[in-house]
Amino acid sequence: MTAYHRGVDTSLRSTLHQRGLRMTPQRQLVLDAVCDLGHATPEQICTQVQASAPAVNITTIYRTLDLLERIGLVRHTHLGHGAPTYSEQEHQHVHLVCHSCGRITEAPTDLLDELAHRLRGDGFELDVTHLALSGLCTSCQHAPQDDLA
Amino acid sequence: MTAYHRGVDTSLRSTLHQRGLRMTPQRQLVLDAVCDLGHATPEQICTQVQASAPAVNITTIYRTLDLLERIGLVRHTHLGHGAPTYSEQEHQHVHLVCHSCGRITEAPTDLLDELAHRLRGDGFELDVTHLALSGLCTSCQHAPQDDLA
């Protein structure tokens, strides 16, 4: 069930040890959940982790996500509405969020290359993955649209 | 002190009446605050409103912002970190947020025209103003950078 892309297990333990941090089962479970779920909120990650280890507290989820981000194994993206979502560091793409149905589409990051280049000229170094782009997906453009219900 | 662009006062009353809604001093104050502040969080708007009308409750701020958005007078943008910010509907621009120092820069929306066109070809209608773009501003690119402190 768990997707171990390029030996995540091994690199977690060593990455932690490099910094004098300890390997724990909770940390492995959180990292696994992030990889399995693609992009998920702390809440969703907690549910996933608790499926196999019910005793893990949500506080630990928050602390671990924070730590995994600091050591560069995961990143978080703000999709607009509520909670931020976490995903693997390597799994880079631009998120397109439909603000009508909430559906999230992933697009290749080079979609923003031209924009990034233009902004760099103005002194702004764009981080393509941190924020999503929002708009209307195909189906919602043609849907009745209840005038901002 | 208050900036009345193109007769906001008159249009608020009539826009409300068109929909069977009532004009109240609180609604005028909230709209004025949004216009004055540019892009502000509900909290900031509340502070601004309470400067002239201390009795106005933050609950009313939230309800009024929601209402003003539904009738198309204001819009909100997610800048990434915490709270959404509200601004006038007409005051359109792209927000660039530095995720190191948090500074917000405004850029013309036509910066995203090419991207919007490309996405439209894929069936996604981009809303340029709803989400900010994040990255590093000039000064933070050259700052020491404490490795994700």
Place this chain on the structure above:
DNA sequence: CTATCTGCAAATCTTTTGCAACGGA
């Protein structure tokens, strides 16, 4: 006069913090 609005208090929800016990190296 009536239905809409507002203020207040309390409920929710999400995230953070303090602290004692636990457990990895």
Place this chain on the structure above:
DNA sequence: TCCGTTGCAAAAGATTTGCAGATAG
């Protein structure tokens, strides 16, 4: 053993809801 980590409970912060009284039209 030592100190980083965890779980629990409580705090903190943001937003929502229920309800009775105020008020626009």
